[in-house]
Every structure is written in C-alpha cells, then in structure tokens.
Amino acid sequence: MSSSGRRVALVTGSNKGIGYAIVRGLCKQFDGDVILTARSESNGQAAIKQLNGEGLQPIFHQLDITDKASIDSIGQFLKSTYGGLDILVNNAGIAFKVAATEPFPVQAEVTLATNFWGTLNACNTLFPLLRPHARVVNVSSMASQFAAKKCSKELQQKFMAPGLTMANLEQLMTEFVSSTKDGSFKQKGxxxxxxxxxxxxxxxxxxxxxKQFNSESREDIIVNACCPGYVDTDMSSHKGTKTIDQGADTPLYLAMLPPNTTSPKGNFVSERKIGSLV
Ligand SMILES: NC(=O)c1ccc[n+]([C@@H]2O[C@H](COP(=O)([O-])OP(=O)(O)OC[C@H]3O[C@@H](n4cnc5c(N)ncnc54)[C@H](OP(=O)(O)O)[C@@H]3O)[C@@H](O)[C@H]2O)c1
Structure with a gap:
C-alpha cells in the first residue's frame, strides 16, 4: 500500500527543547507518522537517534523556517509522501539573551524574521496541505501578553479589531521593525x-x-496559539521551572483536540486554559 493518505504530524524546531518533547508526545499519542524537523541535519539525526533509543520512530526532514526553499522542499515531501498534513506545530523560535550586544534594531529584525515571518511563511506554504480536522498549534508565549499590555491603546485597538486581516498584521509587524531603525518605536506605541x-x-x-479557516470549505480546521510555560531549555538558559515534557503538555493537548471541537478554537491557550491578549 502506498503511504499516501497516511496521517502525518510535523513539528518545527524539534531537534531539542519543547519541540523535541512535542515530537516525543505525538509519537506516543498520534496515530500516524511524526516528522521531526531541524535546520541542521546532524542535530536532527541525533535527536531521531535519541528517540529511537526510547522505542519511538519519528521521521526526519530538514526545515529552516527562514529559508523559502527549505519550506518548499518539506511541502513537496509531504505532498508526495502523504498527500496532506494533519497536525502542524509551529514551535521553532529564537530569543536574544538579555546580555546580547546586538543593537535593538538588529534584534528586532532577526527575531521577527524567524518568529513572525518564518512562522507565517511556513503556514502559507503548508496550509494548502491541511486536511479536514487538521490541527495547527502556534507556539507563542505569555510574553505576547506582557508586550501587548505595554503597547499604546491605539495599537491595542488595532490588534483587537474584529476586522484585523493578515495584511494589517503584516503591516504592523513591518512598522515595528522599521520604527526600531529610526528610533521612533516608543513614540509609536x-x-x-x-x-x-x-x-x-x-x-x-x-x-x-x-477566521480564514472558518470561511473556507475545508471542514473543522483549528488553529490555536499557546504558551508552553517557563521551560528548562536553551532558550531560557535552563532557568525555566518546567521540564520539556511539562512544557509540551498544552501544545500536545491542542494538537490532539478531537474532531469537531468548538473550543478552544482560534484562541490563546496557557495551561490548557483560554486567555486573552490584552
Ligand atoms: N523555554 C521557554 O520558557 C519558553 C516560554 C514561552 C515560549 N517558548 C517558545 O517555545 C518554542 C520552543 O522554545 P524552546 O524553549 O524549546 O527553545 P530552544 O530549546 O532554543 O529550541 C528552539 C528550537 O527552534 C529551532 N529554530 C530556531 N530557529 C529556527 C529556524 N529558523 N528554522 C527552524 N528551526 C529553528 C532551534 O533549532 P537549533 O537547534 O538549530 O537552534 C530549536 O530546535 C519557541 O517558539 C519559544 O519562543 C519557550
């Protein structure tokens, strides 16, 4: 039997940290193949080997979400091997350390290039492959709440406008980065x-x-953002209080939401509970 049509889950940035634990959890809970991805082939293969040691069989594919060719390549792989995608966990992310010496405009550009644009570009390429009942989890952070609360009322109103479009959001993110370059970001809220x-x-x-999924014909596709909590990983310089498996709990819960779930759906979720941005 051809593997086409077999169910498949993909986790970005899963050679280590929370993404690795999400792959481990999916290997145990999800009835289908689980794709472990990494920007570095050798780091990805090392992670696969480690999980094989636990009796788990994820499949490796290279993916750098800042590289369009790399995103296209995994899209082609999914299409030809599975004919679709059932779970997408956008976990890959970066954070400059507090002690980083790069100027703020550089940090803004580089951070947004991965966390915002990389995630969005991966979604734009992979979303056409999502099958009915697919689940998408975008690993965000409580830092989004802290930052949103510090934004001007005017920006907050834009964020929460019921008619907010992806084009509006892209423009806001572009404006943030450009305002760090001319030093006007604080003045602009x-x-x-x-x-x-x-x-x-x-x-x-x-x-x-x-909102976009709700207005299209594919049935029951759910996307949620989440915070994994404060987790002991390289990103937190191992100061986080949760283990990676504890950090993976909410992302896994969202990835495994049963068919025709009505809530959470299009929400921000932390500790399995819905929260608000501002
Ligand atoms: N740790 C926390 O306390 C915490 C709290 C809230 C939210 N989060 C979020 O949780 C997610 C995972 O964080 P973590 O703590 O597990 O961090 P981590 O241990 O630093 O792992 C981050 C993962 O993302 C990968 N990555 C970075 N840039 C990438 C790119 N351009 N393309 C593909 N993969 C890329 C990294 O690959 P390399 O190994 O090649 O660098 C690594 O696999 C992030 O989105 C983070 O913002 C973490």
Whole structure:
C-alpha cells in the first residue's frame, strides 16, 4: 500500500527543547507518522537517534523556517509522501539573551524574521496541505501578553479589531521593525521587546488564521496559539521551572483536540486554559 493518505504530524524546531518533547508526545499519542524537523541535519539525526533509543520512530526532514526553499522542499515531501498534513506545530523560535550586544534594531529584525515571518511563511506554504480536522498549534508565549499590555491603546485597538486581516498584521509587524531603525518605536506605541512583539504577531496571526479557516470549505480546521510555560531549555538558559515534557503538555493537548471541537478554537491557550491578549 502506498503511504499516501497516511496521517502525518510535523513539528518545527524539534531537534531539542519543547519541540523535541512535542515530537516525543505525538509519537506516543498520534496515530500516524511524526516528522521531526531541524535546520541542521546532524542535530536532527541525533535527536531521531535519541528517540529511537526510547522505542519511538519519528521521521526526519530538514526545515529552516527562514529559508523559502527549505519550506518548499518539506511541502513537496509531504505532498508526495502523504498527500496532506494533519497536525502542524509551529514551535521553532529564537530569543536574544538579555546580555546580547546586538543593537535593538538588529534584534528586532532577526527575531521577527524567524518568529513572525518564518512562522507565517511556513503556514502559507503548508496550509494548502491541511486536511479536514487538521490541527495547527502556534507556539507563542505569555510574553505576547506582557508586550501587548505595554503597547499604546491605539495599537491595542488595532490588534483587537474584529476586522484585523493578515495584511494589517503584516503591516504592523513591518512598522515595528522599521520604527526600531529610526528610533521612533516608543513614540509609536511599541515596547522595547523584540521577542514580545514577535509573539504578539504569532498570537494575532493565529486569531486571523482561524477566521480564514472558518470561511473556507475545508471542514473543522483549528488553529490555536499557546504558551508552553517557563521551560528548562536553551532558550531560557535552563532557568525555566518546567521540564520539556511539562512544557509540551498544552501544545500536545491542542494538537490532539478531537474532531469537531468548538473550543478552544482560534484562541490563546496557557495551561490548557483560554486567555486573552490584552
Ligand atoms: N523555554 C521557554 O520558557 C519558553 C516560554 C514561552 C515560549 N517558548 C517558545 O517555545 C518554542 C520552543 O522554545 P524552546 O524553549 O524549546 O527553545 P530552544 O530549546 O532554543 O529550541 C528552539 C528550537 O527552534 C529551532 N529554530 C530556531 N530557529 C529556527 C529556524 N529558523 N528554522 C527552524 N528551526 C529553528 C532551534 O533549532 P537549533 O537547534 O538549530 O537552534 C530549536 O530546535 C519557541 O517558539 C519559544 O519562543 C519557550
């Protein structure tokens, strides 16, 4: 039998940290293939080997979400091997350390390029492959709430406008980065947190994507944003209090939402509970 039509889940940035634990959880809970992805082939293969040691059989594919050719390549792989996609966990992300010496405009550009634009570009290429009942999880952060609360009332109104479109959101994210370059970001109502603003983008992206799915013919596709909590990973310099498996709990819960779930749907979720952005 050809493998085409077999169910499949994909996790971005899953060679380590929370993404790795999400792959481990999906291997145990999801009835289908699980694709572990990494921007580095050798780091990805090392992670596969480690999971094989636990008796789990994820499949490796290279993916760098800032590289259009890499996103296209995994899209082609999914299409030809599975004919679709059932679970997409957009987990890949970066954060500059507090002690980083790169100027703020550089941090803003680089952080948004991965966390916002990379995630959005991956979604735009992979969403046409989603089958009915597919689940999308965008790993955001409570940092999106902290940053949104520090934004001006005018920006907050734009974020929460019922008619917010992806084009509006892309423009807001572009304006944030350009305003860091001419130094006007504070005056324009933005906080001094590249990571926080990038995650405001990821959370809002999820709200807009659900509206788009609701108005199309594919049935029961659900996208949620989430915070995994404060997790012991390289990103948190191992200061996080949760293990990676505890951090993977909410993303896994959202990835495994049963058919025809009505809530959470197009929400921000933390500790399995729906929260608000502002
Ligand atoms: N840790 C926390 O306390 C915490 C809290 C809230 C939210 N989060 C979010 O949770 C997610 C996972 O974070 P983590 O703590 O597990 O961080 P991590 O240990 O640093 O892992 C991040 C993963 O993303 C990958 N990645 C980075 N840039 C990428 C790119 N351009 N293309 C593909 N993969 C890329 C990394 O690959 P390399 O190994 O090649 O670098 C790595 O696999 C992130 O979105 C983060 O913002 C984490």
């Amino acid at each position: 933005w906080p001094e947190s590249a990571y926080g603003v990038s995650k405001v983008g990821v959370t809002l992206m999820s709200f807009v994507q659900q």
